[in-house]
Amino acid sequence: MSLKHAILGFLDIEPLSGYDLKKKFGSTAQFYWSATHSQIYRTLEQITEEGLATKKIIIQEDSPNKKIYHLTDKGKEELREWLLTPQDLPLVRHKTLVQIAFAYLLEDEDINALLDDYGEKVRKKLEHYRGRNQKSMLDKARSKKERYLWQQTLSHGIKTCVSEMEWIQSTKKGLKALNKE
Amino acid sequence: MSLKHAILGFLDIEPLSGYDLKKKFGSTAQFYWSATHSQIYRTLEQITEEGLATKKIIIQEDSPNKKIYHLTDKGKEELREWLLTPQDLPLVRHKTLVQIAFAYLLEDEDINALLDDYGEKVRKKLEHYRGRNQKSMLDKARSKKERYLWQQTLSHGIKTCVSEMEWIQSTKKGLKALNKE
DNA sequence: CTGCCCATGTAAATGGTTACATGATTGA
DNA sequence: TCAATCATGTAACCATTTACATGGGCAG
Numbered sequence: 001m002s003l004k005h006a007i008l009g010f011l012d013i014e015p016l017s018g019y020d021l022k023k024k025f026g027s028t029a030q031f032y033w034s035a036t037h038s039q040i041y042r043t044l045e046q047i048t049e050e051g052l053a054t055k056k057i058i059i060q061e062d063s064p065n066k067k068i069y070h071l072t073d074k075g076k077e078e079l080r081e082w083l084l085t086p087q088d089l090p091l092v093r094h095k096t097l098v099q100i101a102f103a104y105l106l107e108d109e110d111i112n113a114l115l116d117d118y119g120e121k122v123r124k125k126l127e128h129y130r131g132r133n134q135k136s137m138l139d140k141a142r143s144k145k146e147r148y149l150w151q152q153t154l155s156h157g158i159k160t161c162v163s164e165m166e167w168i169q170s171t172k173k174g175l176k177a178l179n180k181e
Numbered sequence: 182m183s184l185k186h187a188i189l190g191f192l193d194i195e196p197l198s199g200y201d202l203k204k205k206f207g208s209t210a211q212f213y214w215s216a217t218h219s220q221i222y223r224t225l226e227q228i229t230e231e232g233l234a235t236k237k238i239i240i241q242e243d244s245p246n247k248k249i250y251h252l253t254d255k256g257k258e259e260l261r262e263w264l265l266t267p268q269d270l271p272l273v274r275h276k277t278l279v280q281i282a283f284a285y286l287l288e289d290e291d292i293n294a295l296l297d298d299y300g301e302k303v304r305k306k307l308e309h310y311r312g313r314n315q316k317s318m319l320d321k322a323r324s325k326k327e328r329y330l331w332q333q334t335l336s337h338g339i340k341t342c343v344s345e346m347e348w349i350q351s352t353k354k355g356l357k358a359l360n361k362e
Numbered sequence: 363c364t365g366c367c368c369a370t371g372t373a374a375a376t377g378g379t380t381a382c383a384t385g386a387t388t389g390a
Numbered sequence: 391t392c393a394a395t396c397a398t399g400t401a402a403c404c405a406t407t408t409a410c411a412t413g414g415g416c417a418g
């Protein structure tokens with residue numbers, strides 16, 4: 001399970017609460033993994049049971065109490081081992097592409113509407129990736145190497161979106177050309 | 182659920198058995214969806230219960246009996262409606278990218294090994310996408326438009342792999358450069 | 363005689379989403 | 391006063407993977 005290891009990776013950088021992690025998965029981790037808060041809290045419990053992290057309760061007066069999770073040596077070892085293990089390619093599950101594959105049943109205008117909607121969503125994601133939040137995150141890196149690796153995951157996200165936008169454009173163009181023949 | 186609709190899409194083209202569908206999801210549907218046989222058989226049951234398809238048992242003497250599923254009018258309607266509904270962006274879950282993000286803990290040679298392994302897997306996938314199987318599939322299209330749409334899903338798969346290969350190369354190159362500073 | 367293709371399914375476990383549930387503080 | 395942010399969790403459900411299970415035909 002990679003959610004577990006992504007969490008261990010974040011905890012290696014600094015101790016965090018479930019709530020903090022939720023924010024990471026809603027911003028920086030967006031390039032490579034997504035998770036909801038219910039999943040994160042369950043996984044943190046599991047990680048603690050396995051002795052990979054310990055939790056410390058911080059009592060706060062003006063806001064709810066926090067549970068801060070600290071990575072243990074065993075957790076760090078588990079992370080290191082996983083990092084060295086080659087992974088299978090991610091399985092493709094692309095709803096919009098399923099639609100395009102069977103869009104033979106639709107009118108051209110409907111296909112264009114689908115592609116436009118999809119394009120708009122990709123454009124928004126790209127905007128988010130290029131926002132200053134992402135760049136400021138890079139300044140928290142512990143070394144040049146870490147900074148570089150983070151930079152590359154960011155580029156990966158951007159590159160993927162750009163490639164997607166190009167595909168949308170070329171698909172729309174080709175569809176138009178089909179009818180002019 | 183998109184597996185359901187991908188199956189309906191295939192059944193719209195021709196009646197198929199669970200086994201046939203399994204092969205589709207192992208070849209052409211690879212660009213946009215993946216599924217195992219246990220998932221397919223269960224989904225076919227469900228589709229039949231909902232009245233979206235009917236099954237006909239074909240008794241064969243030299244090989245096991247088949248159950249061929251035929252799309253009903255209701256099934257076709259369900260498919261058409263879903264095809265018109267804009268979908269959310271696929272959630273990113275990329276194990277190798279998680280590893281790269283936290284690879285600060287690894288030696289450069291280990292990072293390179295990860296990237297090489299990943300690159301080799303992407304290269305094999307690309308080879309598969311470019312194989313003649315995929316091209317021959319295009320000839321079964323019912324119209325120019327269908328052929329074009331299939332062509333585009335194929336290009337999407339290829340474009341994604343190529344973009345991935347470029348990213349791997351640039352990541353390796355940058356890592357090397359970091360140490361020469 | 364070994365292994366692959368045909369062809370179907372079930373069961374258990376894991377992973378992931380959505381809905382339910384609470385409640386104080388702060389800024390517009 | 392409305393919405394957002396802080397902060398946690400549980401429960402039910404749905405989707406997916408992996409393992410278990412069977413058995414004939416055919417080619418090398």
